[in-house]
Amino acid sequence: MSTLHVAGLRCEYLQNPLGVTVKAPRFSWKLSSDLFHVLQGAYRIQVSKEDAGFAPSSLVWDSGVVASDQSVHVEYAGEPLEAMTRYYYRVQVWDRSHHSTDWSEVAHWEMGLLTPEDWQAEWITPDPAVLDPKSEAAFLLRKEFALQPGIRRAALFATSLGLYELQLNGAKVGDSLFTPGWTSYRHRLQVQAYDVTDQLKETNAIGATLANGWYKGNLGWQGKSELFGDTRALLLQLQVWYEDGSQEMLVSDASWRAAAGPILMSELYHGESYDARLEHPGWSLPGFDETRWASVASVSHPKDLLVGEQSERIRVTGQLKPVAVLRTPSGETVLDMGQNMVGRMRFTVEAPAGAKVTLQHAEVLDKEGNFYTGNLRSAKQTVTYVCKGGVEETYEPTFSFQGFRYVKLEGFPEPIDPERFVGSVIHTDMEPAGFFECSNELINKLQSNIVWGQRGNFLDVPTDCPQRDERLGWTGDAQVFIRTAAFNYGVAPFFTKWLKDLMADQRPDGGVPFVIPNVLGETSHSSAAWGDAAVICPWTIYLCYGDRRILEEQYDSMKSWVEYIRSQGDNELLWNTGFHFGDWLGLDAKENSYIGATPKDLIATAFYAYSTSLVAKTAVVLGHEQEAEQYGKLHERIVEEFAREFITPNGRLAGHTQTSHVLALMFDLVQGETKARLAATLASYVEEQKVHLTTGFVGTPYLCHVLSSNGYHELAVKLMQQEDYPSWLYTVRQGATTIWEHWDGIKEDGSFWSDNMNSYNHYAYGAIGDWLYRVVCGIELDERLPGYKRIVLQPNPNSGLTYARAALDSLYGVIRSEWSKAGDGSITYSFEVPANTTALIRFSSTGTPTPLVNGRSASAADGVLSVNTFNNQVELEVGSGRYTIIAK
Structure with a gap:
């Protein structure tokens, strides 16, 4: 049955x-x-x-x-x-x-609170006449209240200027961290909702701790603080429903009390300083003596910018134990966590009152094996704890996170017991989605590094790095990695939230800031390949999740970006004005330059064409026929102008770099003989480098895709599997556990790239993961039925491996594609197609007759809808089910 x-x-x-x-x-x-x-x-x-x-x-x-x-x-x-x-x-x-x-x-x-009028609460902060709410120390707020018996349900809504953590009757409310998250605070501020029914009693106390966070704290590498405001404040509303149908409400108002707390300093970059002697035992419990606490004052702040959460929250998603306690040549005591991670350390210590212990965090050791913090720049990443004494004390920071593998310990009693230390891994709690594995263990480690890089940098916004004085939502990094990100995790809610901030911070003229939320100022905006995140990211979410609404919501932003480009300079079909990052960190850059050799106007015009094509496609999806035609024609004209400007009559490209050829091919800016010639030239450029790349942030994500799709897949395979510098596997050979910002972040002699910009957790080059999923294992989608409603499974066993397997948990269910080679030359394919979808399975087979499907002829096999063979290619249209195929 x-x-x-x-x-x-x-x-x-x-x-x-x-x-x-x-x-x-x-x-x-x-x-x-x-x-x-x-x-x-x-x-x-x-x-x-x-x-x-x-x-x-x-x-x-x-x-x-x-x-x-x-x-x-x-x-x-x-x-x-x-x-x-x-x-x-x-x-x-x-x-x-x-x-x-x-x-x-x-x-x-x-449902949450839907209008400003739904809020009865007031913004509150300590009375400045008694307690300075602008100080560096975190402060505490509390309120005691009574309820009737017979509580049916209770919902608590909270947000803050700064970061908050709530306690109710002595226990933390929820398991989320760094609330209310980071948004474009001038336009959007998230509200968290909590079900606190089981935490309430007849007599209750609620407490809140408020710290600087992104709102008031240090952001960027220029030492700036208070970029969104200088005063922390809480907004809280508790709604209680009783079994008899009555309701009761508690709100933040002038009746609350405030006090200084034990957190003396808390900064995202610099760490946290905590003096346990200043704790208020029982401060969030009823009956606490608050007579010495200060009054609070109301703060004027709008409520019409309050929005409900759309993404998962930031949580502790795993824990790591130290793998070793090291004594460095310099005499430092250092914990090795075995993995470059993002989060915080929890430790247990027993020491006299007033004793101070310190933890400093870093990503790597130098070539002598000493603790190295040069690449942190001004970020201190230091946690200081002063003991209250007399008992065993356990602590971990609340409002700061670090990027680290190594932890230097000072002041801890010897001998160091590693069992007293735990690393808490922290990031936005996205649902895991994908899996990739193959016969090359270095590639498997690379895949692990890609995932860890995403975990570390998807902390409410897609940051460029999690350790130094930056940690900003760089648009270029996000757009080159988003397709890979969507294989590893379910990222639709995460990017839906971030794209709303991009739209909020977008300039009136359509320009897009370099980072979202924008903390770099009015002049830092609109580089090609960075600002294009406004178009590429929503289109990618639409493709991967079939989410038409994100196109509806972002469409005006997408158009505005293209119109911004169109308005630059005298020729509306070329983009040859303004500042551009170019092929950032391209290896063909001039001495002492970060920018690769590919002409900036070629890059800018190529992305202009690509974004215009995506806006045209979006207009088609949304049924905007006139604009679809308008942007379609504009795209055609840009492509023609690109050819006139950058391609000679004989089909040579003006930019003699790998990246220039990659972009022309990836964005379909050339066709026919010119396309074939450019592909051959690109292949020759790769071979001239002894099968190595010279591309930077712009060209690298597409390089292997372009080679594979233009007849040079074997070259792409050799390139991807190189193990010497510069290559993806070089970093693995060097001991990387995440993706590096520079191919030679650690050089072959053990020395470092410049301290100025050298992150060891920087996911952009991890975009190769997309190629592993889509080309090696062949999990692809049909744009006409997005979200994997119709799946294309076209694995490529000609990838220098003996087996590869990948899976993706789509909105319809698990999609699986596996292949393995046997000694007799046969290849076994295994596929899984979820219910309510169909798939096209495409593979090569030199044998006759058509390979068996689940042990039966393909035309008679269950689930096979049609069979087509041509030029040693087999195409099967199939419905949902599991399929095993053995082919030559």
Whole structure:
């Protein structure tokens, strides 16, 4: 008997989200069945306000039976949704044979505060006449309150200017860190929602700690602080519903009390200083003596910029124990965590009152084996703890994170017990999505490094590095890596949130700041390949998740960027004005220059063409026919002008670099004989370097893709698997556990690249992961049915490996592509296609007849819809299911 199940319910990508402020939330679910070629024929969604059931009287929406194969991003279309209300939903599905599932398990979401008028709370901060709210020390706020018995549900909404952490009745509220997160604070400030029903009693106390964070703290390499404001403040509202139907509200207001706390300094770059002797034991418990605490004052700050969260929160996602305690040649005591990580150290110490212990964090040791902090620049990455004494004390920082593998210890009693130290790995808690493995262990380590680089730098915004005095949301880094990021993790909520900040910080003329949120000022904006994140990132999210809404929301921003470029200079078809980073860190740069040799105007015009093409495609998706035609024609004219400006009549490119040829080919700026000639020239340039690259940030992400798609896949394979400098595997050979900013961050003799800009956790060059997934294992999508509704599986076993396997947990379910070679020359392919999708499987086979599928002839195999063979190529159209194919 066949089975059909529906599971994996999500609302706006998330499982049971709280504080939703989207007017029409969208639902997604996954189907599973033991049959082949299962497609959804219809669905039904019911939404209720009541937990007990879905009686007709409780329903706010019943979609009825809708004939549709849509199972992702189905938009709510019921009664208007109410603030602070929990809604329950369930889904039933029919396949095309009219078999139905049972009702799914019930999931829920909870609406947040939807308008400024929903807020009764006030912004509060310590009364400056008593306690300086602008000091470097974090301060505490508290409120004691009583409730009636019979609490049914309680929801707490909070945000702050600065970072906050809440405690309720002595326990932390939630498990998230660095709330309210980092947004374009001048335009958008996130509100967190918490279900605190189980933490409340009849007598209660709530406490909040506020620190500088991104709002008030040090940002950037120029030592600037208070870029968004100089006063920290809390906004909090607690709503309680009782079993008898009554409600009660607690808000932040003048009745709260404030005090200085034990955190004397907390900065994202510099670390944290904590004096345990200044603690207030029981300060967030009822009955605490607050008579010596100060009053609070109201702060005037708008509430119309408050928004609900759209991304997952920052959390501790793992823990690492030290792998060694080292004594360096200089006599330093250093913990080796075995992995370059981002997070914080938790430690336990027993020492006299007033004793001070210090932890300093760094990524690498120098060639003598000593602790090295030169590449941190001004970032101190130091945690200082002063003991209260007499007991065993455990501590870890609250409002600071570090990028590190090594930790130098000072002041700790000897001998050092590594069991007293734990590293907490911290990043945005995205859902893991992808997996890649092959027969080359160095490549497997590279894949691990790519994932760790993403984990370290996807901390609420896509940062360039997590250790030095920077850690900013560089647009160029984000756009070159986003496709790889979407294989490793589910990043749609993460980028949805960040792109809203990009749009908020975008200039009135359409220019895009170098970093988002923008902290570099009004003049730091609009470099080619950086500003193009405004177009490339939303289009990539649309492709990978089938998310039409992100195009709707970002469309004006996307157009504005293209129009900004169009308005530069005298020729609207070329971009040859303004500042550009060029092929940043290209190895063909002139001496003492960061910028590669590829002409900047060639790069700028190539990206201008590419972004214009994506805007045209977006207009088609959104049904804007006139603008689709307008931008389509503009793209054609840019391509023609590119050829006139940069390509000779004989088909040679003006820029004699690898990157110039990569861009012309990747962005389809050449066709026919010219395309073939440029591909051959690119291949010769790679071979002239003894099969090494000279590309920088702009060319490297596309280099192997271009070689593979233009008939030089074997060269791409050799290039990717080089082990000497410069190469991806050189860094692995040098002991890297994340991706480096420079190919020679550590040189062959053990010396370092310049301290000025030398991150050992910088994910941009990790974009090669995209090629591993899409080319080596062949997991590709069909743009006409995005989000992997129609999958293309075209693995390439001619990749210098004996096996490779990859998987991606898409919105429809797991997509899997594996291949392995046997000694007799046969290749075994294994594929998995999730329910409610179809796939094109394409592979080479020199044998006859057509290879067997699951032990049967392809034309007779379950799930195979059609078979086509040509030029030793086999193409199978298949439905959902698992397939094993053996070919020559």
